Structures are given as structure tokens and as C-alpha cells.
Amino acid sequence: MSLIKIKKIRDLDLKTIQDEILSLKKELFELKIKKGVRQPFKPHLFKQKRHLLNQLIFIQYEKSLKK
Template identity: 45%
Template sequence: MPLPKIEDARNLNDEDLQEQIVSVKRELFQLRFQKGTRQLEKPHQFKHARHRLAQLMTVERERQLQQKDEG
């Protein structure tokens, strides 16, 4: 499975962006829980989830700065 593209995150509206951030944070929590209980089967999922979270938070910050410059 290839890493997600940042353009996918940029195409989301603000509400969907927030929902995705919460979803990915929840997924990371579940992955850490599985790792702690030695039930994690696919460790590469950490990389994908962290990468996606970084993209989403970058887009969120870009939008915050854009609103600040406009306001």
C-alpha cells in the first residue's frame, strides 16, 4: 500500500479534515495498544498513520496561516 498523497488532504473541507485528524490519532492509539499487547501484525501501519497525520496537520496549519493573512 503506497503512502497517501498530500493532495488528498488538501481536497478535504475543514470539517472533514478535523474528522480525519481525530480518526488517525485514534488509529495510532489502537496501533500502540496492539503493539503493547503483542497483537500487532503489520508494523508498517505506524509509518502510514504517522505520515497521514503529518500531512493532515500540515494542511490544517496552512489553512490557519492563510486565514491569519487574510484577516
């Protein structure tokens, strides 16, 4: 899974960005649960999901400043 380019994220509307942020937070929570109960998981997904989440939050902030 490759990282999403920031240009593609900037093209999304605010509602879609908010939905993506919510879904990523849920996925990160599920990964933390899997880690806690020692189920098999892919540790590289933590970094990828957090990176994407931070990008989305930053773009959401940028868009809110423009309004």
C-alpha cells in the same frame, strides 16, 4: 495501502481534515495497544499512519493561516 497524495488532502475542507486527524490518532493508539499486549499487528502501519497524520496537521495549519 498506498499513501494519499498531498493534492487530495489539500482539496478537503477543514472539518473533514479535523475528523481525519482524530480518527488517525485513535488508530495509532489502537496499534500501540496491540503492540503492548503482543497481539498481531502490521508494523508498517505505524509509519504510514504517522506520515498521513503529519501531512493532515500541516495542511490544517496552512489552511488556518489563510483565514
